[in-house]
Amino acid sequence: MRRFVFYAVLVAFAGRPDVVAASDGLVDEAKAAMKKAASYFRSISTNGGYVGIYSLDLQERYGEAVYEKAGPSEIWVQPPGTPTAGQCYLQAWRVTGDNYYLDAARDVARALVWGQRQIGGWDHRADVAHLNPNATTPIRKQGRCTFDDNITQGALKFLIEADTAINEAWLTEGVELGIAFMLKSQFVNGAWPQWYPLRGGYYDYYTFNDNAINDCIDVILNAHKAYGNDEYLVSARRGGDFIIASQLPEPQAGWAQQYSHDMKPAWARSFEPPGVCSAVTARNIHTLVQLYLYTKDAKYLAPIPAAIEWLNESKIGDNLWARLYEVGSNRPIYGDREDGNKVHYDYEKVSLKERSSYGWRGEYGIGNATSYYHQVKSIGAEAYPAEQQEEPSAALRAERLRKAALSAGKAIAALDRKGRWITKEMITCETFVRNFGILCDYLELAQPAQSP
Helix, strand or coil: CHHHHHHHHHHHHHHCCCCCHHHHCHHHHHHHHHHHHHHHHHHCCECCECCCEEECCCCCEECCCCCCECCCCEEECCCCCHHHHHHHHHHHHHHHCCHHHHHHHHHHHHHHHHCCCCCCCCCCEEECCCCCCCCCCCCCCCCCEECHHHHHHHHHHHHHHHHCCCCCHHHHHHHHHHHHHHHHHCCCCCCCCCEECCCCHHHHCEECHHHHHHHHHHHHHHHHHHHCCHHHHHHHHHHHHHHHHHCCCCCCCCEECEECCCCCECCCCCCCCCCEEHHHHHHHHHHHHHHHHHHCCHHHCCCHHHHHHHHHHCCCECCEEECEECCCCCCEEECCHHHCCCCECCHHHCCHHHHHHCCCEECCCHHHHHHHHHHHHHHCCCCHHHHHCCCCCHHHHHHHHHHHHHHHHHHHHHCCCCCCCEECCEEEHHHHHHHHHHHHHHHHHHCCCCCC
């Protein structure tokens, strides 16, 4: 039946781009597939939380990759892990009005709050063996917490979103503890380290790598939007002020991946030399525009033109940049795990394994970041949000719906009889999140959103 609907959609849309997919029964099929997939995924949870990868027989559990084995009572906090699954459930609840998904989101929130460290953040994994249906008070462990890979920020962002929908004292307390941790761990100059409490070495540096500071600013802005506490806005603005202060001088007006406490680009891991980073520069442009839109303060736009000029001058191909450029010479530089602490200038001399694992060359979202700046700059902070909320034309909406329906049909067809999406003989949180999100997005376009 699922494959029949998918091909029916293909045929309908081939000749009629304005056809609404709901007329082919795809809305009902999408809802049924979502419920089936969520029911299976909840059945394999560990006290409401998830790891990144499961073997088909569920005997083996891993984190981000199969080299990170998870214990029997551990969950994975690193996205796309437990918090990302929770966000999917919240989206499903909002678009369908079905409280089944709100219950699923509550289970995820409990797992994260019970896995929260005493100081208020999270590590990449958490043990929730002590969580049971009757548990009322989290038993939190001591330990350091990380801002690497959106771990603490992603958990807290989901919990803030859940707290607006779920009225539970333990949830509000977990959010308050998490936000307090964010404020406590922020340096006076507005930066955040990679880990807190501080542990020494590059872990203590002011860290943009893997979006650390950017994600911190984003979650603090979400907290201010949700709760209106002026202290949160002050923190977010201080983060933006650090971005401005850490910009390197022209003609290399970009940003480094991490800075030592004397504000100089610094080594991190042995294969990560100091340099001006195109990827970080793109993300900082995006965050500065975000701060401008939120605060209406034009100072956050001021550093961007020089950064864009540096990016334009640093291309190594058509829409291609090196990740890192040497401070001073602006020559592309590379590292290699096979001979750490050595700077390479010839990309071809970097090992094939390293070239395929780290992303030393790429587009890094630079085009989107620069377009975002130019669009917002031309429209202005007051007018831009209203323009983004304007209803699309009938033709554009029909085209979006057509593409969403095709993607939804493929996701439905890929679901097996048990309610699993299988990737390379594994069940992964990433695949669940992607396909479940596709179905939610389709429903948002195909029907008016419900009001929970």
